[in-house]
Amino acid sequence: xxxxxxxxxxxxxxxxxxxxxxxxxxxxxxxxxxxxxxxxxxxxxxxxxxxxxxxxxxxxxxxxxxxxxxxxxxxxxxxxxxxxxxxxxxxxxxxxxxxxxxxxxxxxxxxxxxxxxxxxxxxxxxxxxxxxxxxxxxxxxxxxxxxxxxxxxxxxxxxxxxxxxxxxxxxxxxxxxxxxxxxxxxxxxxxxxxxxxxxxxxxxxxxxxxxxxxxxxxxxxxxxxxxxxxxxxxxxxxxxxxxxxxxxxxxxxxxxxxxxxxxxxxxxxxxxxxxxxxxxxxxxxxxxxxxxxxxxxxxxxxxxxxx
Numbered sequence: 001x002x003x004x005x006x007x008x009x010x011x012x013x014x015x016x017x018x019x020x021x022x023x024x025x026x027x028x029x030x031x032x033x034x035x036x037x038x039x040x041x042x043x044x045x046x047x048x049x050x051x052x053x054x055x056x057x058x059x060x061x062x063x064x065x066x067x068x069x070x071x072x073x074x075x076x077x078x079x080x081x082x083x084x085x086x087x088x089x090x091x092x093x094x095x096x097x098x099x100x101x102x103x104x105x106x107x108x109x110x111x112x113x114x115x116x117x118x119x120x121x122x123x124x125x126x127x128x129x130x131x132x133x134x135x136x137x138x139x140x141x142x143x144x145x146x147x148x149x150x151x152x153x154x155x156x157x158x159x160x161x162x163x164x165x166x167x168x169x170x171x172x173x174x175x176x177x178x179x180x181x182x183x184x185x186x187x188x189x190x191x192x193x194x195x196x197x198x199x200x201x202x203x204x205x206x207x208x209x210x211x212x213x214x215x216x217x218x219x220x221x222x223x224x225x226x227x228x229x230x231x232x233x234x235x236x237x238x239x240x241x242x243x244x245x246x247x248x249x250x251x252x253x254x255x256x257x258x259x260x261x262x263x264x265x266x267x268x269x270x271x272x273x274x275x276x277x278x279x280x281x282x283x284x285x286x287x288x289x290x291x292x293x294x295x296x297x298x299x300x301x302x303x304x305x306x307x
Contacts, residue, residue, distance in 0.1 A: 032298065035067030037305050038268055041244070042070035042099040042281045050291040056083070057090055064094040066298055072099030072281040074144065077127075077134050088138035098140040099279040100182060100215065100241060103127050112148035114193050116162035120148075124166055128173045128181070135179050142241050142279075144215055145170070145181040149191040163193065164206045171209035182215035182241045187223040196225050197235045204238040214238045219245030219284065222258055229266050236270065245284035252297045253304040255287045265307035 032051070043063050045056050052062035060071060071091060076084060091098055105127035107113070112120040131143050147163045154162075170181055183203060185194045194200055200214045216239045218228055225231055232239065246256030253260035264280075271278055282301075286293045 032062070032066045032295070034065060035298065035302055035305075037067055037069065037301065038307070039264055039305065040070040040097055040277065040279045041068055041301055041305075042072040042097070042279050043068055044072050044074070044282065047282065047286065047297070048294050050289075051294045057086060060087065060090050060094070060096070064096055069095070070097040070099050070279045070281075072101070072279070072283070074100070074102045074283075075104075076101035076138060076140075077104060077131060081137070084134060084137040092139060097279055098138045099281050100142045100144045101131075101134065101138075101140060102144045102146075103131050103181065107148050108146040110149055111151050113163045113166045114148060114151040114154070114159040116154075116158070116165070121166045121169065125169055125173060128170045132174065132177050132179065135177070141178070142180050142182045142213075142215070143174075144184050146184055146186065147193045150193050159193065160203065160206075164203055167203065167207045167212050168209070171207055171211035175209055175211035180211045180213050180240055182213050184215040184217055184243075185220060185224065186217070187220040197221055197231045198225075201235040201238050213240035215241045215243060217243040217245070217283065218258065218263065219243070219247060219250050222247045228258070228263060232266070233270070236274075240278075241281070242267065242278055243281040243283040249287070250284045251287040252282070252284060252300040254300045260304040261307050264304055268307070 045059055048059050048062050048066075052059040063071060073087070076087075079087075088098070102108075103124075105123045107120055107123060113124060134140070135143065145167070147167070151159050167181070167183075174181060183194060183200045185196050185200050186192045187195070194203070197214065197216060204212050204214060214235055216232060216235065221231060222228055244253065244260070245251070246253055246258050246260070249256055267278065267280070286297050288296055
């Protein structure tokens with residue numbers, strides 16, 4: 001780095017209230033105090049872009065410097081192969097756990113697996129096979145799966161059976177590699193087939209594979225069913241992954257009606273009792289824009305993690 005570039009970055013960091021990354025080997029544009037979070041909260045690309053810059057690797061470095069021990073990236077399958085490998089290498093170097101990426105075959109947001117039509121199943125299975133290679137590059141274990149929309153011309157039991165059949169075949173692809181699809185019940189619109197945690201629990205039990213579990217997104221579950229801790233307990237044995245977002249707004253903890261400090265404490269206690277560890281994906285936006293908003297987001301997690 002030349003003197004002009006160094007001074008420019010130092011001035012920018014100072015104006016944001018951040019310390020310049022001037023120590024030997026610094027790789028982020030600005031440094032922050034490293035927090036000792038109790039749980040593995042996982043930011044995503046774009047969440048700290050104003051503090052770390054647009055480069056994805058610099059953003060991961062900033063996350064690690066801030067104390068985050070995990071990372072997730074819904075769009076990982078669409079990234080160039082060399083970028084996937086670089087991200088995987090960096091996560092390993094910084095001791096960060098790779099969270100979910102989405103198995104996106106193009107059919108997640110339309111009528112698909114519920115129909116039982118072979119063409120939809122084959123496209124899904126092709127994406128499962130491709131996801132294995134992606135998972136190896138980034139050292140991932142979990143991949144988000146959305147079964148698509150209801151097929152309104154079929155009885156719900158037939159639709160459910162069709163989805164289970166497709167997921168069984170997908171699980172057979174992932175299980176030999178110790179990978180798991182995590183089914184995500186969603187609240188985005190009423191056409192989505194998978195809507196509640198108890199429905200996802202039923203499907204996972206029917207599939208009967210360690211490669212098919214639940215992604216319990218607390219934002220969506222608060223909207224669809226409420227009583228988040230109680231539903232979490234009921235479905236606990238099939239939950240493999242959590243995601244975060246306050247209601248309303250889908251922003252960081254403390255910006256809505258959910259008591260995330262209590263929820264995080266419950267997850268930590270129950271995880272310890274069952275000798276399990278979870279990644280909690282930060283799949284939400286920032287309530288305030290800019291670098292200052294990014295620091296406030298970190299502060300929100302510090303507060304919610306204080307249990």
